[in-house]
Amino acid sequence: MRASIGAFALFRRAAAGGRLEYLAQWNEGWHAFHFVGGHKRDEESFRDCCVREVSEELGLVEGCGFHVAPERRSHLRYIHWSERAQNATAYTIELFDAELLSPAAVCVDSDANNRWLTGSDIHAGCCRDGRAVSATMLRILSLAGITPDDFDIAFRLPPGVSALTPSANTNCPLVLWTVAAHRHLRQALAEAVGRREPDAFINTMTDLTYRLRRLFPEARAIAVQDQYTGFRRREDEFILLVEIDDDHRPGRHVVKLAAPERLAAELAAWESCRPYGLRHDLVFMILERGNADGPLAGLVYGDAQQFLGDVPVVYLESAFLDAVLHGSPSPSAVADTIVQLYERIGHLLYRQSFVDDPADANFVLNVPRLEESFPVWSQPGSEPARARQDVNVWARPEAGCFRDPVDYLEYVCQYVPWLGDIPPGGGPPFTHPPQWQADAVTAKDLTPRMLHGCGHGDLHGRNVLVAIVRGRARWPAVFDYEHMSPANLLAWDFVKMEVELKVRAYAALFARKRADAFIRAVQDFEIELARQTEACHDGKPWPEVADRAPSHERLRTLLLTLRRQAALHLGFDAAAATARPPRDWLDEYYFALMAYGVHAGRFPSLGRSNLLAAYVSAGVACARFLWTREDHLAAGRPVSPEDQS
Amino acid sequence: MTLTSDVLQRPYPSYHKPLEIARAWLRDGTNKSHALELLTGLRSKYTHVLAIGNELVLALLENNYHAEAMTELGRLDRQFQEVDEETRCRWGSLYKREGDHAWKGRDSDLVTAENRFLQAMEEYKRGYALRHGHYPGINQATVLLFLAALARQRKEIARSQDYLRQAEAVADDVLARRGKGKGWPTDFPDDNIWHPATAGEAHLLKRNWSEAASQYAAALRTANVQPFHRQSIGKQARRILEALMLLDVHPEPPFDNPDDFFGPLP
Helix, strand or coil: CEEEEEEEEEEEEECHHHCEEEEEEEECCCCEEECEEEECCCCCCHHHHHHHHHHHHHCCCECCCEEECCCCCEEEEEEEEECCCCEEEEEEEEEEEEEECHHHHHHHHHCCCEEEECHHHHHHCECCCCCEECHHHHHHHHHCCCCCCCCCCCCCCCCCHHHCCCCCCCCCCEEEECHHHHHHHHHHCHHHHHHHCCCHHHHHHHHHHHHHHHHCCCCCEEEEEEEECCCCCCCCCEEEEEEEECCCCCEEEEEEECCHHHHHHHHHHHHHHCCCCCCCCCCECCEEECCCCCCCCCEEECCHHHHCCCCCEEEHHHHHHHHHHHCCCCHHHHHHHHHHHHHHHHHHHHCCEEEECCCCCCCCECCCCHHHHHHHCCCCCCHHHHHHHHHHHHCCCCCCCCCCHHHHHHHHHHHCCEECCCCCCCCCCCEECCCCCCCCCCHHHHCCCEEEEEECCCCCCCCEEEEEECCEEEEEEECCCCCCEEEEECHHHHHHHHHHHHHHHHHHHCCCCCHHHHHHHHHHHHHHHHHHHHHHHCCCCCCCCCCCCCHHHHHHHHHHHHHHHHHHHHHHHHHHHCCCCCCHHHHHHHHHHHHHHHHHHHCCCCCHHHHHHHHHHHHHHHHHHHCCCHHHHHCCCCCCHHHHC | CCHHHHHHHCCCCCCHHHHHHHHHHHHHCCCHHHHHHHHHHHHHHCCCCHHHHHHHHHHHHHCCCHHHHHHHHHHHHHHCCCCCHHHHHHHHHHHHHHHHHHHHCCCCCHHHHHHHHHHHHHHHHHHHHHHCCHHHHHHHHHHHHHHHHHHHHCCCHHHHHHHHHHHHHHHHHHHHHHCCCCCCCCCCCCHHHHHHHHHHHHHHHCCCHHHHHHHHHHHHCCCCCCHHHHHHHHHHHHHHHHHHHHCCCCCCCCCCCHHHHHCCCC
């Protein structure tokens, strides 16, 4: 794959109204404005590259005309299609804070090729005079965790709009709320109505109605059919299934209404991974700006055309759980849906990946929200801490059966540099240095090689819709691209789906058991699942899902279907695209399962049995990952025999 | 750097290896104080692990820190609200051991002994409530008998009679559950010995001499009985007989000569 390595200078200044502006320069090759910077030469450091590029491009001398920060602000790696090279390219970029010194600033401003861009310019991809702004600027800022802050912070209703009703303005589309949508909105707002604002329901409905009219101004009518809340409903975010009657885009759409900056961030995330040339897709609901002008009022996930007519549409999670517990919809059809889903995502996204190898000198362990997850499980009296303690009491402790995942990940973080969370005020995450280097144990003994690249980042059973046709689940459709990134951990898309589905299935399958019996039932199930996965990893055929099998067996084979997809995309397909051996996927999968189980402790929506199940799952995965390593690690010796000689 | 601080300061992938080291030090008897130091460190590092707490209590006892052991046991009891029958029985046994220590020690302390027996009885009772297993059940009954004997020593006759009634009621309940539903649980290969031995103990406690003798005999003639079974059964029977004698009950044959029936003590 083509590689591009470079450094860019981040010059910022405060403009009128406290808004930030970013210095860009016209790039003749791209016909767009872009950061000042360029390709790194082999013999120079990233910072030297940045200083040289600024000197050449702006005609300034370091120290008199400008300063570049001694340390980088961000180190970014991602894969994207290069329009210029017409090739997928692996980018490695470092971003440096830079400052213009006062006499030089006047010279820079006087050159028409230089321009200070607002956040709106960068988001819109063009300046107010119509000249283009490179999309790479937004991609770099997003990946670096910097959100341009000068667009309109919140979309406000104009005075008097609260009185607007569907029939008050005949020039506007008629907006109708079905009983189900009405009921779901009321459920979602129950707390706000009860605790804070008695009029929250009517005000929100009026607000949403107004926003929908802005999204579909040409429509004759808009029918709000349902509301999707995912696992955690955000106060100011609404995801609606709407059916539009108009000449331009009739049919069903999923729309997201939220604060403009959130919508812009999701749009940027989608653009950062969107396969080149993709305009329509059956699995990915193509994301579009809801309104062409003004601050973003909403996003439209198009192409939900498979749901046209009166086909019932449900979350994949509902279809999965009903298939496991009741055998309807058909479990084998749910398995087919899972295959279709991952085959499509794999085809469009996962091929744009790279290997993060712990043997590399610059390796940094990058697991989502690790820093935030650790304390949750240790906070005295908290529900996760109680669940952790109970699992440690009741789970069988033998090697290969259970190892505490928080203990292990904390141990790893003592030896391996790891990426913390994005600080509350924004900015790049802090890399925690290793605290222990005395032993022969190295990062590659502790963590697997992991695939990063374009991934959904938040793929679970409530971000995928399926239709139910003749008792069979059909046509998976994915939405919610807020966490998409070219640097995502690909295994996350599989383990998140698996854990979120199975912890809910366990809670139903092993209901009415006491905590000890529940923990042991889940552990036994997990160990058997691991054994079967390992057997298939070693060449045994993956089992098919049988519709008439008992519910436990239906769950097991459906989860193995998902793992088979992981084996294909993280294993065989990745081996073809990268240098990683195909058998590495299982180590990576167990490691990711362990990390996700720990990550899940942050979710207040998980009930006690879900938490217990998530921790058992993480602990069994940890035990399987550690099984062949533990004795060596505990003795302070490297894991691979050749390293010991 | 000491042996202990070396283990404590070094990161481990899980608590299993350092706990294994501490257990080995405690069992071989040569590094008891190191084991205690290590377990104290592990307990504060891995607060969520019950197995470490249990081992720490043993280490405290082995190092003759009896009061500290009981304090730690109380702490574990409060922290780990939901534990299994085996753990309840282990805790009951530790309290019973401390009750014996206070009762039979050089300076017999009947108040402390009663408190410890009450704590033991509570643990066995909670263990019995989990699934009505014969092991916590018979131990609850036996501890109640000890409490009756102890009250008699303190000249608290009514209290003694009350404990005795409770002991017999629990023994009845244990015996009744043997033939009910699924019967007593079978967890170990030698439960074919422990089941009749438990029935013998319950009958002995109720002074049903002939039934007790017949159940004990059945236990002692099973094919897989080993010398330690005979010693353990005999030792427990002798303790019951001692308690009964404190209650002015004089055993009838064959329990008037336990050495003949169970074999001599080692």
